[in-house]
Amino acid sequence: MRELSGWLRGAVTLWLAGWAAVHLYFGGFGFPEPIGMRSLHLLVFTPPLFLLYPAFASGASSDRPTILDWAWAIASAVPHLWVFVNAGAVADRMEYVDEFTTTMIVLGVTCIVTMLEAIRRAVEPGLAWMVAGCLLYMFVGHHLPGVLNTRVFTTPEIIESAWLVPTAGGIYGPLTGIVATTIAVFILFGAFMQGSGTGRLFSNLGAVAAGRYSGGPAKVAVITSGLFGTMSGSSVSNVITTGAMTIPLMVKVGYRPAVAGGIESAASVGGALMPPVMGAAAFVMAEITNIPYGDIIVAAAIGAVLYYFTILAAVHFEAKRAGMEPMPLSEIPAWREVLADVHLVLPIGVLVYLMMERWSGNYAAFCATLAMVAVSLLRARTRMGWRAILSSLEAAGLTMAPLAVSIAGAGVVVSALTATGMVVAFGGIIKELADGNLGLLLVLVALTVLVLGLGIPTTPSYIIAAAIGVPAILELGRPLGVDMLQAHMFTFYFAVIADATPPVAAAAFAAAAIAKSGPTITSVHATRFGIAGFTVGFAFIYDPGIMLRGGIVEIVTATSIQVAALTLITSSYAGFLLRPMGVPLRAALGIVGLAAAFAHVMPDWQRLLLAVGMLAAVAAWQQFGAARHRTA
Structure with missing residues (x-):
């Protein structure tokens, strides 16, 4: 991203902050x-991307956009302005029935091309290629054989489906609406x-909670990243924010750079x-x-805790095995430092309360944001003046802009897959390969999501995979009582962890840059530390107790099985x-850990006894061996 300067820097800051404030209002x-809302959102957040992100990496060092960048920015605004006006x-036109004029065709092509270029620059080239490939498929699909064959689409139909069909998908579809x-x-x-x-x-x-223990910096990284995730929800942003502090600390106490980046x-x-x-x-x-x-968030809570529990367990075992030291006491803040900021958790409580009371998400977040400003005034060290407010609004705008175009691109993909029937076809292919076996189907859907994650961000890959895989999961999972939320949570978990799985892992690549390690080996370590994502994903289908469903016995049993199984698995690869x-x-x-996690043909109590029994037996054996060694 360019570092703008002078009047242009001020203008872009005010533009992004101002429109972010409008969204808050x-x-x-x-x-x-x-x-009107969807077109306005894209109108205000697409053009700045061409000023902030150069066409090629070599242009990032320049603090001034070129004439071509300005031309892209203006061209990207025109179609959205026309739709807004x-x-x-x-909204009243009949899709595919009312005339799609020459003006609309020109504006639609301009909108699609500029959106693709914005995605290529600011988000991920792989997503831009996927969107372009789906549109190309609509042009040539009627020439392809077998399951890939489609009906003939005219050029106006293709442009209209991608651009001006807000009820079904496309650039102004429901996905852009929720963003x-x-x-x-x-x-x-x-x-x-x-x-x-x-x-x-x-x-x-x-740092206070984990810094004093073996491998302290790694545990601090895990806890801090989980807490930071409540703010951003962006894996790369979390890496850049917390990794700049935690990765050097981990390397300092003995972790290899690739391992530190993976954690x-x-x-x-x-x-x-x-x-x-x-x-x-x-x-x-x-x-x-x-839903x-x-x-x-209630259904996801235990799964999220299990994910972080597993990383902490893996970090602990590795630190113990290598004999690593805690953080230096001089670098661990005192509790009074924590308590000086503790009032800042009140707005989070406001948010959770309003969400649990079924207020709309946008209104709950609006109230929590105002509460954050008000609560910050209670102490001088947290007080938000106008500069801090402006900076926060600008940061929000910088996050909204790339997300806006990436979700619009995902909407085009979904629209193309739906119009051509590929959603049904892909779902049929996966179902046919699974041959009626739900477990095999889940593996295939998980692999589909991980493959999509090679080139596109979490949210678009989740959207596309959900359109393809969720209907098949619901059909084959009907005898087990699998419902909509279970199927979507399964797909969502794999879309998230795809950001850390090789060979292309955005979060791992960002961590590797800080750790000065190889991106691929860093992503391999990230995958083994995040192994819980794979087991918990399947648990959403087979152990719904972790979604707080059923009685207390079912919830405790399902959670205990996962804790014991994940402890066995992490202990195994840590040695x-x-x-x-x-x-x-x-x-x-x-x-034994894999059997406890995945052998669902066994009753739950047997899986729990198997995992706990194995842990107890090995722990007793090692304790007895240590005592015997001391005696000798």
């Missing part, structure tokens, strides 16, 4: 009608949390799983499923429980 007092007519409304206000809440000093609170709390990226990825402010994909889930967001272990014992622990 809308969150509290009501939004314009849908097509004519919002009433666009322009609820997600935008939650992004503002996260930015104000950061601006008020809540990040300092989380950092200090992590940080695995922990940062999990931020999108952490209630109450999960990633943008969780809000999209609420929109797609019509209240409050229900989603340590109470003492270092040889290969045979590590293999035995790993096999």
Whole structure:
């Protein structure tokens, strides 16, 4: 991203901050009608991307956009401005029936091309290629054989489906709607949390809670990244924010750079799983499923804790095995430093309360944001003046802009897959390969999400995979009582952890840059530390107790199974429980852990006894061996 200077820097700052403030106002007092709101959102946040992001990396050093950048920015604004001015007519027109004029064709092509270029520059080239590929498929699909064959689409039909069909998908579809409304206000809440000093609170709390223990910096990274995830929901943002502090500390106490980067990226990825402010994909889930967001964060809570428990256990075992030291006492803040900022948790409580009371997400986030500003005034060290407020608004705008175009691109992909029937075809292919086996189907859907994660961000990959895989999961899972929320939570978890899995892992690549290690080996370590994402994802389907469903016995049993199984698995790959272990014992622990997590043909009580019994037996054996060694 360019570092703008002079009057242009001030103008872009005021533009982004001003429109972010407008979105906050809308969150509290009501939004314009849908097509007007969606076109306005893209109108104000797409053009700045061409000024902030150069066409090529070599241009990042320049602090001034080129004439071509300005031309792209102006061209990107024109179609959205036309739709905003004519919002009433666009909303009233009959899709595919009313005339799609030459003017509309020109504006539609301009909108699509500029959106693709904005995605390529500011988000991910892979997503731009996927969107372009889907549109190309609509042009040539009728020439392809077999399941890939489609009906003939005319050029106006293709442009209209991608651009001006707001009810079904495309650039102004429901996905853009949820980003322009609820997600935008939650992004503002996260930015104000950061601006008020809540990040300092989380950092200090992590250091105080874990810094005094073996491998302290790594545990601090895990706790801090999880807390930061409640603010941003962005794995790369979490890595950059917390990794700059935690990765050098981990290397300093003895972790290899690639391992330190892997720990940080695995922990940062999990931020999108952490209630109450999960990633943008969780809000999209609420929109797609019509399930209240409050229900989603309740269902996700235990799974998020299990994810971070597993990373902490893995870090602990590795630190013990390597004999690593805690953080130096001089670098651990005193409790009074934590307590000096503790009042900043009150707005988070406001948010959770309003969400649990079933207030709308955007209004809850609006109230929590105002509460954050008010609460920050209680102490001088957290007080938000006008500069801090302006900086928070600008930070929110900088986050909203790339997300706006990436979600618009995902809307085009969904529209193309729906219009061509590929959603049904892909779902049919996966179902046919699964041959009626739900477990195999889940593996195939998980692999689909991980493959999508190679080139596109979490939210678009979740949207596309949910459109393809969720209907098949619901069909084959009907005998087990699998419902909509379970199927979507399964898909969501794999979309999140795809950010840390090789060969292309955005979070791991960002951590590798800080750690000065190889990106691929860093992503391998991130995957092994984030192994809980794989087991917990399947548990949403087979052990719904972790979603707080059923009685207390079912919830405690399901959670205990996962805790014991994940402890076995992490102990196995770390090679340590109470003492270092040889290969045979590590293999035995790993096999029993996988059996406890995935052998759903066994009754729950047997899986729990198997996992707990194995842990107890190995712990007793190692304890007995240590005592015998001391006696000798």
